[in-house]
């Protein structure tokens with residue numbers, strides 16, 4: 001299985017390399033930026049052909065977007081997100097950043113260093129006590145330009161209106177299947193079906209007026225790939241945005257090893273053949289490539305972290321529920337334990353300096369991944385990292 005993982009990841013790495021070959025001006029753009037300096041030892045270790053190609057990688061995006069995992073717990077156990085058959089050790093509530101600590105970090109550390117866009121995720125964010133109040137507090141910072149949430153939707157029917165009233169406007173809801181049986185299998189549900197309650201949550205979010213309303217789909221071969229066209233068709237009559245996410249070997253590498261993943265290119269081909277597909281004029285700030293079925297009200301996004309390289313477009317960092325700041329999803333280096341620093345009395349000015357330092361290192365950390373690849377093992381699942 002390790003070999004299969006390695007092969008899949010090397011496909012991604014070679015795709016990254018070929019994109020790098022097509023890139024332009026990375027070196028020219030990085031004059032004066034020590035972290036992207038090809039004289040650094042890690043750069044000299046690369047093979048000369050690859051070194052030549054990545055020397056022209058495009059300039060990185062500004063990093064102003066923080067994904068906040070508000071809680072590591074979840075009321076679902078999605079096959080692709082959690083390891084099969086293993087007990088999950090959740091953090092105790094004392095280990096989470098408290099509301100006060102999180103708001104202090106945002107106000108005195110993240111906003112001053114340039115973060116203005118925030119997403120609350122998890123685990124399942126709607127399980128966190130006082131989530132509506134937390135949303136209200138983050139929305140009320142004058143510097144907050146964008147606040148969004150990713151949820152499994154199970155508790156959304158009742159919470160959609162209060163969340164909207166508190167200032168949340170954008171929401172992503174995970175919906176991997178339109179078939180209740182398949183859905184329950186994916187989320188690891190054994191009791192009464194949970195599909196309808198999630199669907200009701202989506203309808204409530206639509207009625208309340210969330211815009212954009214995005215539906216996240218992780219495609220797993222042999223599990224929900226036969227539903228691609230039905231899921232894509234949801235965008236025809238409603239202004240919903242379906243985002244197909246390539247399955248990553250984070251969380252359940254065993255399932256990944258058994259099933260593999262479907263590339264965005266394959267999905268686009270299927271959808272294009274059935275409905276036609278045009279590039280959408282709507283362009284998000286994130287990693288999705290956005291398309292549209294001709295005449296549809298909504299859009300189709302493809303997030304292709306396995307088959308394509310979008311590290312040059314990366315504009316984000318992640319904060320875990322227990323306060324670790326992580327600069328790169330696919331790379332576990334460089335993380336800062338902000339909670340411990342805060343609890344041991346370190347001054348916010350010093351925390352700002354550390355975060356600035358990490359921001360400066362981020363291009364190299366992203367880049368290092370292209371050099372080394374990943375061993376395919378991650379200490380944390382997506383629910384812990386904050387997907």
Ligand code: SAM
Pocket residue numbers: 074080081121122123124125150151152172173174216217218245246247248249250251252382383386387
């Ligand atoms: N519980 C919420 C939900 O499911 O929307 C928020 C947290 S979840 C970790 C955030 C996103 O990560 C979801 O859209 C989920 O599908 C995605 N995700 C989790 N594990 C993944 C994996 N192994 N590969 C790709 N996407 C994954």
Ligand code: SF4
Pocket residue numbers: 074075076077078081082122123124152174382383
């Ligand atoms: Fe929970 Fe979301 Fe992970 Fe599913 S994807 S187990 S809903 S955190």
